[in-house]
Amino acid sequence: MTLDEISIIAVYSAMAVYAVAFIAYSIDLAKRSAASGATTVAETASEPVGVLAGAGATTATTPTKAGGATSVRPPQAGDAATSAVAYGRSPVLRVAVAMTVIAWLLHLGATVLRGIAAERVPWANMYEFALTGTLVVTTVFLVVLLISKTDLRFLGTFITGLVLVLLGIATVNFYVSVVPLPPALQSVWLVIHVFVATTSVGFFALGFALSVVQLMQARREAVAATADAVKKSFLATLPTAAALENLAYRVNIVGFILWTFTLMAGAIWAEKAWGRYWGWDTKEVWTFIIWVVYAGYIHARATRGWRGTRSAWLAIIGFSAVLFNFTVVNLFFKGLHAYSGL
Amino acid sequence: MVSSPRSEARPEGGRADAASARDTGVDPLRPSDYDDGSRGPDAGDGDGAVAGEGGSAAAVNSPKLGPVEWLRFGWRQLTSMRTALLLLLLLAIAAVPGSLVPQRSSDPNGVVQYFADNPDLAPVLDGFQMFDVYTSVWFSAIYLLLFISLIGCIVPRTKHHLEALRARPPKTPARLSRLSAFTERPLASTDDAVSTGSTPAAAEAAIERAAAALKKSGYRVERYDLRGAPSVSAERGYLRETGNLIFHTALVGVLVAVALGGGFGFSGQRVIVEGQSFVNTLAAYDSFNPGRFFDDTRLTPYRLTLDELEAVYETENRDALGQAIDFTARVTIEGEGGEASHEVKVNEPLYEYGTDVYLLGNGYAPTITVRDPDGDIVFTDSIPFLPQDANLTSIGVVKVPDGLAEQIGMVGFFYPTQSTLSSGAYTSSYPDLVYPVLTLNVYSGDLGINEGTPRSVYQLDTTGMEQLTGGDTGVDSVELMPGESTELPNGLGTVEFETATPDAAADDFSQSVPRFASFDVHHDPSQGWVLVFAVLIIGGLMLSLFVPRRRMWVKAVSKPDGTVVLEYAGLARGDDPGLERAVEDFADAHGGKRS
Numbered sequence: 001m002t003l004d005e006i007s008i009i010a011v012y013s014a015m016a017v018y019a020v021a022f023i024a025y026s027i028d029l030a031k032r033s034a035a036s037g038a039t040t041v042a043e044t045a046s047e048p049v050g051v052l053a054g055a056g057a058t059t060a061t062t063p064t065k066a067g068g069a070t071s072v073r074p075p076q077a078g079d080a081a082t083s084a085v086a087y088g089r090s091p092v093l094r095v096a097v098a099m100t101v102i103a104w105l106l107h108l109g110a111t112v113l114r115g116i117a118a119e120r121v122p123w124a125n126m127y128e129f130a131l132t133g134t135l136v137v138t139t140v141f142l143v144v145l146l147i148s149k150t151d152l153r154f155l156g157t158f159i160t161g162l163v164l165v166l167l168g169i170a171t172v173n174f175y176v177s178v179v180p181l182p183p184a185l186q187s188v189w190l191v192i193h194v195f196v197a198t199t200s201v202g203f204f205a206l207g208f209a210l211s212v213v214q215l216m217q218a219r220r221e222a223v224a225a226t227a228d229a230v231k232k233s234f235l236a237t238l239p240t241a242a243a244l245e246n247l248a249y250r251v252n253i254v255g256f257i258l259w260t261f262t263l264m265a266g267a268i269w270a271e272k273a274w275g276r277y278w279g280w281d282t283k284e285v286w287t288f289i290i291w292v293v294y295a296g297y298i299h300a301r302a303t304r305g306w307r308g309t310r311s312a313w314l315a316i317i318g319f320s321a322v323l324f325n326f327t328v329v330n331l332f333f334k335g336l337h338a339y340s341g342l
Numbered sequence: 343m344v345s346s347p348r349s350e351a352r353p354e355g356g357r358a359d360a361a362s363a364r365d366t367g368v369d370p371l372r373p374s375d376y377d378d379g380s381r382g383p384d385a386g387d388g389d390g391a392v393a394g395e396g397g398s399a400a401a402v403n404s405p406k407l408g409p410v411e412w413l414r415f416g417w418r419q420l421t422s423m424r425t426a427l428l429l430l431l432l433l434a435i436a437a438v439p440g441s442l443v444p445q446r447s448s449d450p451n452g453v454v455q456y457f458a459d460n461p462d463l464a465p466v467l468d469g470f471q472m473f474d475v476y477t478s479v480w481f482s483a484i485y486l487l488l489f490i491s492l493i494g495c496i497v498p499r500t501k502h503h504l505e506a507l508r509a510r511p512p513k514t515p516a517r518l519s520r521l522s523a524f525t526e527r528p529l530a531s532t533d534d535a536v537s538t539g540s541t542p543a544a545a546e547a548a549i550e551r552a553a554a555a556l557k558k559s560g561y562r563v564e565r566y567d568l569r570g571a572p573s574v575s576a577e578r579g580y581l582r583e584t585g586n587l588i589f590h591t592a593l594v595g596v597l598v599a600v601a602l603g604g605g606f607g608f609s610g611q612r613v614i615v616e617g618q619s620f621v622n623t624l625a626a627y628d629s630f631n632p633g634r635f636f637d638d639t640r641l642t643p644y645r646l647t648l649d650e651l652e653a654v655y656e657t658e659n660r661d662a663l664g665q666a667i668d669f670t671a672r673v674t675i676e677g678e679g680g681e682a683s684h685e686v687k688v689n690e691p692l693y694e695y696g697t698d699v700y701l702l703g704n705g706y707a708p709t710i711t712v713r714d715p716d717g718d719i720v721f722t723d724s725i726p727f728l729p730q731d732a733n734l735t736s737i738g739v740v741k742v743p744d745g746l747a748e749q750i751g752m753v754g755f756f757y758p759t760q761s762t763l764s765s766g767a768y769t770s771s772y773p774d775l776v777y778p779v780l781t782l783n784v785y786s787g788d789l790g791i792n793e794g795t796p797r798s799v800y801q802l803d804t805t806g807m808e809q810l811t812g813g814d815t816g817v818d819s820v821e822l823m824p825g826e827s828t829e830l831p832n833g834l835g836t837v838e839f840e841t842a843t844p845d846a847a848a849d850d851f852s853q854s855v856p857r858f859a860s861f862d863v864h865h866d867p868s869q870g871w872v873l874v875f876a877v878l879i880i881g882g883l884m885l886s887l888f889v890p891r892r893r894m895w896v897k898a899v900s901k902p903d904g905t906v907v908l909e910y911a912g913l914a915r916g917d918d919p920g921l922e923r924a925v926e927d928f929a930d931a932h933g934g935k936r937s
C-alpha cells in the first residue's frame with residue numbers, strides 16, 4: 001500500500017468519526033431545545049443581565065460575558081428575554097468534542113501522509129486544498145474552544161457538518177493522485193500564500209457560523225421581546241445575539257488580517273511568477289472582492305443602523321464569496337490560476 | 343459563581359455617568375453616524391436619518407439653502423461612515439463583471455473570441471466598457487469617490503489625533519461603580535496601610551503606587567484629587583487610532599503609487615531562440631507597452647543572449663508522464679558591468695540593469711531552410727512555433743518573400759513526439775523530442791508584406807494565395823523529420839528541416855530542434871513603494887484591530903464607616919474583550935487578591 005492510499009483510508013476514517021461527532025452535536029442541540037422548553041418563563045425573565053449560567057463544564061463565566069462586554073449599559077427591557085437559559089452539563093456534548101478531536105487527529109494524519117507521499121506541502125490542487133482547508137477549519141474550531149471564555153461547542157454541528165460535506169466532495173469529485181508540481185507552483189510562496197489563505201478561511205468559516213446563529217438569535221429575541229414568551233428553542237441556551245456578534249467580529253477580524261496578508265503575498269508571488277503583481281486575473285478579482293466585502297463588514301459594525309443584523313449579513317455574504325472563490329471560480333472560470341489539478 | 347458587585351441591578355442613570363466618562367477630547371474623531379455599540383443596541387437602529395447631526399438634518403428641510411451649505415452638506419454626506427460603506431459595497435459589486443467577461447488587459451484573445459461567439463451582445467457590453475472593467479469610467483468613479491471620502495475622513499481625524507496625543511487623560515468619574523468593569527479592595531489589606539500610620543497617607547501612597555504601576559504598563563496617567571478622594575486616571579492604546587490612520591493613509595499611498603509609478607515604467611515582450619540575443623532597445627521588442635510618462639532614453643542598453651533553454655519533463659510518475667517539471671533559461675548578459683551568466687526560471691526572475699526579466703513561455707523553433715531550384719539558399723531561420731497544448735503540438739508560419747519564382751508562405755505544425763489519432767490526424771503525445779515531425783502546408787502568391795502593412799509573424803494571411811499542399815489540394819502536406827529535405831510543389835525549389843545535431847545517432851533527436859524562450863521585460867518603479875505601503879497596511883491593521891484602547895481609574899474612597907476602599911474601574915474604547923480581566927488583574931496586583 002502506498003502512503004497516499006493510507007492517507008485516503010485515514011480520510012475516510014476521519015469522515016466516519018466526524019459523522020459520529022455531527023450526530024452527537026445534533027442530539028445536543030435537540031436536548032437544548034427540550035431544556036429551554038422546560039424552563040418557565042418566569043424563571044427566565046428574572047434572570048439577571050448576562051448571566052450565562054454554566055453553559056458548559058469548561059466555562060468559568062463572569063457575569064458580563066453574555067452582555068456586550070465592551071459596552072456600558074444598564075439593564076434593558078429586552079435583556080431579560082435575551083439572556084441565556086441555564087443548560088447544565090451535557091455528556092453527549094463531551095462525546096461530540098472527543099469525537100471531533102479523534103477525527104481531527106485522523107484528518108491531520110491523512111494530510112501529513114499526503115504531504116509525505118507527494119514530498120511537498122499538501123496544498124497544491126483542489127483535492128489537497130480541500131483536505132488541508134477542512135483540517136484548518138477544525139483546528140481553528142478546536143483552538144477557539146480551548147481559548148474562548150464563551151462556550152462555543154454548540155457550533156460543532158455546523159463545523160463538523162461543513163467539514164464532512166467538503167471532505168465528501170473532495171474525495172469524490174476532486175481527487176487526483178500525487179503528481180509533481182508544475183514550475184509555476186515551485187515557490188516558497190506556495191507554502192506561505194496558500195497556507196495563510198487556508199487559515200483565514202478557517203476563521204471566516206467560524207465567523208460565518210457565529211453570524212448565522214446571531215441572526216437566528218436576533219430573530220428569536222425580537223419575537224421574545226414582543227411576545228413576552230420564550231419560544232422553545234435551543235437558541236435559548238446560547239449567548240445573546242449581541243454576544244454572538246462580538247464573537248463573530250473577533251473571529252472575522254483575525255480572518256480579515258490573514259486575508260489581507262494572503263492578498264499581498266499573492267501579489268508578491270504573481271510578480272515573481274507572472275511578471276506583474278496585479279493583473280485582475282479572475283482569482284485576483286475574487287480575492288479582492290472578498291477583501292472589500294469584509295472591509296465593508298468591519299465598517300458596517302461601526303456604522304449607525306448597520307451594527308447587528310445587517311453587518312452579520314455582510315459576514316455571511318463574505319463567506320459565501322469565499323466558498324464561491326474556492327469552488328466555482330477554481331473550476332469554471334478561466335484564468336492564470338489553473339491549479340485545480342482536474 | 344456570580345460574585346462581582348456589578349451583578350446587583352445598577353441604578354438607572356449609570357448611562358449618563360458612563361457617557362460623561364466617554365466624551366472627552368482625547369477620543370478619536372469619528373463621522374457623526376459612527377456607532378461603536380456603546381449606546382446600547384437600540385441606538386439609532388434603522389433611523390434612516392441623514393448622516394449629519396441636527397444642523398444638516400435641519401438644513402435638508404430648509405428651502406433656502408445657500409451654495410456653501412449645500413457644499414458642506416454634500417461633503418459631510420461624502421465623508422460619513424454610511425457613504426464609505428456604500429461605496430465599499432458598490433466597489434465589490436462593480437468588480438464582479440470583470441471576472442465573468444474576458445478583459446482586454448488580462449485576456450485579449452478571450453475578448454476577440456467573445457466577440458466572435460456573441461456578435462450581438464459583445465458590442466453592447468463593450469459600450470458599457472465591460473471588457474475594460476477596471477479602467478472603466480464607472481469603476482474609476484466608484485473608487486475615486488471612495489478615496490476622496492477616505493481622504494476627507496482621515497485628514498481631520500489625523501489632526502484631531504495629533505492633538506489627542508498631547509491631551510491629558512480625562513477626569514476621574516464621580517461614581518466608578520457604574521462602569522462595566524469595576525472592582526474594589528479594602529485599603530486596610532494593602533502594605534500602604536501598614537507602612538504609613540495614617541489613613542489619608544496610606545490612601546495617598548496607594549494611589550501614587552497605582553499611578554506608577556499604570557505608567558509602567560504603558561498608560562498615560564494623570565492625578566485627580568476630588569473632594570479629598572485621591573485618584574489616578576489613566577489611558578492607553580493611542581496606538582489603536584494611530585494604526586487605523588496609518589492603515590487608511592497607506593491605502594491612499596498604494597493607489598497613488600500604482601497610478602503614478604506605473605506611468606514611469608514599461609513592459610516589453612521578446613522571443614529569443616537558443617543562441618540568439620537581444621539588445622534592450624525599443625526596436626528590439628516584439629511588443630512594447632510604455633507607461634504614460636515613459637521615455638525611451640531611460641532604457642539601459644544591455645545584450646541578453648539565450649545560451650540554452652532546458653526543459654525537464656516527468657518520466658517516471660505514471661500519473662503525470664510528460665508533465666513539465668522545470669524550465670531553466672541560461673542566459674548571458676553583457677553591459678556596462680561586463681559579461682555574466684545567469685539563470686532565469688519561472689519563479690525566479692532576473693533583476694538586471696533596472697529591468698526585471700521573466701521567463702513566461704518556451705517552445706520549439708525548428709530551423710527551416712528553403713533553396714531555389716539551383717540549390718542556392720533563399721531563406722534559413724529558426725522559427726518559433728507557438729505551443730497549442732501540454733504536449734507542445736505547435737504552430738508556426740514561414741514566409742519566403744524573395745528568391746523564388748513566387749512568394750511562398752508555409753503554415754507548419756510541429757509535433758515533438760508525433761503519433762497518429764484514430765481519425766488519422768497527427769498529434770503530439772509527449773512534450774520532449776522523441777519522434778519530432780514537422781508538416782507544412784505550402785501557399786504561393788502574394789504574402790501581402792510588400793505594401794508595408796505590419797503583419798504578425800505568427801499569422802499567414804492566405805487571401806490572394808493559392809494553397810499548394812494539404813487540405814483540399816489533393817497533394818500531401820510536406821512532412822519532414824530533422825535533417826530531411828524535400829521538393830516544393832511546382833518545381834519551386836526545396837525545403838529542409840535542419841537538425842541541430844547532425845552527428846547524433848540516427849534515432850537520437852533529443853537536441854535536434856532548438857528551443858525558444860519568451861521573456862517579459864519590465865520596469866516598474868512603483869513596486870517598492872507599493873510594497874512599503876502594503877507593509878504599513880498590514881501593520882496599521884494589526885495595531886488598529888488588536889491594541890485595546892482603554893481607560894483605567896483607581897480611586898481611594900472613604901466610606902461612611904470611616905474605612906477606605908480602593909476602587910478600580912476600566913472603560914473600553916472599541917472592541918476590548920480583555921478589559922475586565924485587565925481591571926481584575928490590576929486590582930489583584932495592586933490591592934491584593936480578593937478574599
Ligand code: HEM
Pocket residue numbers: 295298299302372373376421422423426430488489491492493495496585586587589590593882883886887916
Ligand atoms: C478605501 C476604502 C476603505 C477601506 C478598504 C477601509 C477599511 C477599513 C478597515 C479594514 C477598518 C478596520 C481596521 C481599522 O480600524 O483600521 C476600517 C476602520 C475604519 N474606517 Fe475604513 N476603510 C476605507 C475607507 C474609509 C472611509 C472613506 C472612512 C470615512 C468615512 C473610513 C472610516 C473608518 C473608521 C472611522 C474606522 C474605525 C472603525 C472603528 O473605530 O471601529 N474608512 N476601515
